[in-house]
Amino acid sequence: MKLLYRLMIAFFTVIITLMTVLRLAFINVTNETMYRNTWNQLKTYSDSLVQDAIRYDTFDHTFKGFENQALLSNAALLSNQHVHFAIFDMTQRQTFASNGFAPQISKNDWKKLKKGKTIYLRLTRPQINNQKAHQSAMTEVIRPYFYHKKMIAVVSIATFVSVVEENMHQLKINLAIAFLIATLAALLISYLLARSITKKIDQLRTATRQVAKGNYHVKVPVNGKDEVDDLARSFNQMTTALRESDQEIRRQEERRRKFLADAAHEMRTPLTTINGLLEGLRYDAIPKEDWNHSIELMQNDTQRLIRLVNDNLDYEKIRTNQISMDRKLFDCSAVLTNLKEQLNKRAAEKEDRIQLDVPAGLLVYADYDRFVQIMFNVIQNAIQFTSNGLIKISARRVERGCKFKISDNGIGMTNDQVKNIWERFYKADQSRSNQYGESGLGLPIVHELVNLHGGKVTVESKPKKGTTFTIFLPDPQHAPHRNSQN
Numbered sequence: 001m002k003l004l005y006r007l008m009i010a011f012f013t014v015i016i017t018l019m020t021v022l023r024l025a026f027i028n029v030t031n032e033t034m035y036r037n038t039w040n041q042l043k044t045y046s047d048s049l050v051q052d053a054i055r056y057d058t059f060d061h062t063f064k065g066f067e068n069q070a071l072l073s074n075a076a077l078l079s080n081q082h083v084h085f086a087i088f089d090m091t092q093r094q095t096f097a098s099n100g101f102a103p104q105i106s107k108n109d110w111k112k113l114k115k116g117k118t119i120y121l122r123l124t125r126p127q128i129n130n131q132k133a134h135q136s137a138m139t140e141v142i143r144p145y146f147y148h149k150k151m152i153a154v155v156s157i158a159t160f161v162s163v164v165e166e167n168m169h170q171l172k173i174n175l176a177i178a179f180l181i182a183t184l185a186a187l188l189i190s191y192l193l194a195r196s197i198t199k200k201i202d203q204l205r206t207a208t209r210q211v212a213k214g215n216y217h218v219k220v221p222v223n224g225k226d227e228v229d230d231l232a233r234s235f236n237q238m239t240t241a242l243r244e245s246d247q248e249i250r251r252q253e254e255r256r257r258k259f260l261a262d263a264a265h266e267m268r269t270p271l272t273t274i275n276g277l278l279e280g281l282r283y284d285a286i287p288k289e290d291w292n293h294s295i296e297l298m299q300n301d302t303q304r305l306i307r308l309v310n311d312n313l314d315y316e317k318i319r320t321n322q323i324s325m326d327r328k329l330f331d332c333s334a335v336l337t338n339l340k341e342q343l344n345k346r347a348a349e350k351e352d353r354i355q356l357d358v359p360a361g362l363l364v365y366a367d368y369d370r371f372v373q374i375m376f377n378v379i380q381n382a383i384q385f386t387s388n389g390l391i392k393i394s395a396r397r398v399e400r401g402c403k404f405k406i407s408d409n410g411i412g413m414t415n416d417q418v419k420n421i422w423e424r425f426y427k428a429d430q431s432r433s434n435q436y437g438e439s440g441l442g443l444p445i446v447h448e449l450v451n452l453h454g455g456k457v458t459v460e461s462k463p464k465k466g467t468t469f470t471i472f473l474p475d476p477q478h479a480p481h482r483n484s485q486n
């Protein structure tokens with residue numbers, strides 16, 4: 001059975017049960033109250049008729065009996081209201097009956113009466129002259145009367161149950177109508193309640209199907225706080241997570257595809273050169289005097305290929321945290337001075353000048369070899385892309401670490417180019433690549449290495465004005481707690 005119907009039945013059953021119980025309780029209480037009211041009224045009638053008809057001897061204070069005329073007129077008056085009464089004396093003899101009303105009083109009741117108790121009978125069938133027995137169900141009050149502590153009479157007064165029941169009947173009709181209206185309302189309410197729940201489940205079901213089809217952009221509206229809303233909220237979190245991982249997978253796939261294409265592209269040039277030269281040698285197309293030069297060219301390209309492979313492996317290792325890092329504090333001014341010496345020759349080739357501005361004994365916290373690798377790559381780039389210029393290397397102690405600046409006044413880069421320099425194989429100017437044999441792996445490696453040290457590398461550049469790389473390396477207490485991992 002559909003959940004909607006099941007929920008509806010459940011709600012409906014609860015509401016109807018509740019209403020039935022309430023209805024029964026109400027009828028019961030009302031019934032009781034009605035009888036109580038009737039009995040009170042009968043009691044009042046009885047008291048007033050006794051007061052009206054009783055006769056005493058005022059002289060010796062003795063009870064003289066009831067005046068018949070007064071009783072008759074009361075009987076006539078009360079019978080108009082379907083009330084009948086009978087009077088008994090102390091010997092249990094009936095001394096008066098209105099309209100032939102002949103109630104029975106049991107021995108037990110007499111005992112109670114003698115003690116002054118009033119007796120209330122819900123349903124009796126006393127003899128009454130003009131009523132058939134089965135129609136004359138009555139409710140009766142039997143009440144004793146005392147004079148100077150002596151019981152003088154007992155009045156039994158009764159009215160037809162039908163009078164009470166008539167009122168009750170009207171009430172029951174009203175209740176039935178109310179019950180009918182309430183049932184319809186209950187039906188509607190249970191439908192609305194059940195629908196509000198199943199609607200949310202339907203939305204979730206539709207959304208789940210969408211997700212199964214690979215659409216991770218679906219969102220289920222959440223505007224409540226119940227369990228189904230919680231489920232919807234979790235569902236939305238799940239689709240967000242799925243969307244993100246899907247995007248990540250696509251990104252990875254794209255990166256892999258790009259890497260393969262770029263790597264193949266990078267390798268094609270040296271391999272083609274080597275292949276061409278080998279063919280030339282094989283078919284004697286290269287004169288003997290050029291052999292040495294050809295071999296030299298092949299060796300260059302082979303070395304380039306080896307570097308390409310090594311750099312890639314290095315990059316992958318750094319990126320996946322597979323390198324060992326031995327960080328310690330050392331004097332970076334010495335290292336940078338050393339590097340300057342090494343690169344001076346290359347700078348001279350490009351008619352560049354290197355200027356070093358590092359406080360003596362400046363301590364940096366890093367892995368020595370990796371620090372050299374970072375600086376070498378960046379300074380080498382500066383030389384590579386600057387002709388007849390000035391390359392400034394400065395280092396300073398700053399809050400929480402050391403800051404290095406390598407700036408040149410070379411060809412610089414546009415903003416778009418700057419955005420891509422951390423990508424593998426990216427070269428801002430493709431036409432230059434062959435000239436220098438560079439492969440666009442230097443900066444991605446720098447980036448990963450600086451990250452691994454818990455540092456930061458940024459770049460500012462303007463075309464034809466120059467480029468500045470800023471590298472921050474944190475002090476031991478601010479560096480990530482990881483010294484080596486293999």
Ligand SMILES: Nc1ncnc2c1ncn2[C@@H]1O[C@H](COP(=O)(O)OP(=O)(O)OP(=O)(O)O)[C@@H](O)[C@H]1O
Nearest residue numbers: 381382385412427428429438439440441442443467
């Ligand atoms: N100082 C600089 N001035 C101008 N452009 C630069 C500078 N440094 C880097 N670039 C640009 O960023 C690109 C990427 O640099 P990266 O060091 O990663 O590769 P590469 O130097 O081309 O090759 P490799 O370093 O692998 O030999 C360079 O090709 C160049 O276009």
Ligand SMILES: [Mg+2]
Nearest residue numbers: 377381442443
């Ligand atoms: Mg480089």
